[in-house]
Amino acid sequence: MNNTVVIGDVSITRVQEFAGASLSRPGFLFPDSDPAFWATLDDPDFYDSASGTLRTVLHTWLIRSGGRTILLDTGAGNGKERPYAPVYGHFDNAYLANLAAAGVAPGDVDLVINTHLHVDHVGWNTRLDGRSWVPTFPNATYLMPAPDFDYWNPLKHPRPPGDGNQNVYEDSVAPVHAAGLVQLWSGEHRIDADLVLEAHPGHTPGSSVLRLESGAAGALFVGDILHNPVQIAAPDVNSCWCEDPAMARAARRRLLAEAADRRLVVFPGHFGGHSACTVASSGGVFVVDSWASLARI
Template identity: 55%
Template sequence: MHEIILGDVTITRIEEMHGPIMPADQFFPDMPEQAWKDHRGTLVPDHLGADDAMVHVAMQTWLLRSGGRTILVDTGVGNDKTRPAVAAWDHLRLDYLGNLLARAGVRPEDVDLVVNTHLHVDHVGWNTRLIDGAWVPTFPNATYLMPKADFEFWNPANNPDIAGSVNENVFEDSVAPVHTAGQVQLWEEGHTIDAHLRLEAAPGHTPGSSVVKLASGSDCALFAGDLMHTPLQVMQPDHNSCFCHDPAQARTTRRRLLGWAADANALVLPAHFSGHSALEVEHKGSGFMIKKWAPITRY
């Protein structure tokens, strides 16, 4: 099962790819080694390699049908992009659009809204595709919601020092073409999408990182973006990935939103969890624990 229904909102997982990405001690440099060992039973094989201590993640989109609209939350790495810092993502040729059609019956022109929770390389890739040598919006009829703080932070006009970083070329090939096409709507602090969905600022991982909160009937959900990259951060919420821009703020944001999810009995849908991909959390002492996984088929 790749689809779940919460209230009046239907949620479908569209995967771009999944698998090992980085050694645990590099991805989470301040995470205690013992924590990986203590929670090995929870993490292996979907989130941690059985033999090589590699963190496993997914690149995926949450497709929402809400209020009569088709909405994509994050768009993965993308095809044909020049990514010198990440060889595995350089000039990809993946059938993401085929997955979109096969899993959800959605064509690019059917998409009404694209939400980029932040503007890192692996959240904006399918914003555009290469047609006759030019980057054009993949979803021609969609409005693209982007956090203004990230748009300004990564904009080359503001002279960001990103040479050699994972976000090299990203603004130019995956953000600017959509903005030039007049399809970008920038927002700050918060933005109401419809009666069931609201964007909320969640800074730390990047200056403009955000989450989408769902409230429909008695159901709640948190589309968490990069609030976490591994389930171990539920049990160890004070430890960040190496990609968090402001570590102290990232920790504060993670604790705040995990606390909200636990109190609201909300389903948490991070951008990068493989396996069942979504989970419920609950309080445990001063931290949190996994309550249960969503009934979504494991890849």
């Protein structure tokens, strides 16, 4: 199964954590979306028309660049207590085995990038060792956006009852910071000659994009700025988790326009099927132009 693509001097491998049915319906996850869109959609990679539920996919982008091994987003993690996001609670997935199958042991990872600090993007930052959460990747630097690090800290901003990010900072962010592995950044952060992190707030205060520019080729790793292809067809559709709706819409339109204009490959955080694509624009309407050569999941 082909899980790797190469862009310029950089290789990108999809490492799967979970792919399967969910209980989420479009009206919940995408309250701005038009029900007519889903009524005509027949695409099992993203939507089960028989049950009317969305498909859930969690994966990490394993990036090899400049001699370093980089993980972009770390899914939900195993064994986490998630009282208000039970779909991500007490996972027992083969993520580390999948990472090993891609040729990477936890100690090999040089850099972990969290595009934002939502529950399903930081889980494997840590693992349970006895009764303590410890860094899964002990030799890595963890790059976290400073605005999210502050925003999700419950001592500064207590989470309201029912918040899906309950416990996430405590078990998946704070232990890594306590171990001295976190590097906070804001605005823009250059990783190497081919990779740079950019702030594109809206989905969260620190929501970020990893830009790849290598030779004549390029890509955008957009995290949850794009959560589902409905947001390509209708960029003003936010997910229910977008913290600042207006800023999220602006970021999505800005990035889609650039991707279409410059033929950049777009790597979202949760796309099923081939998981990455190029987009085209005609008359202000965006469409998927072609899917990446990654095997469907």
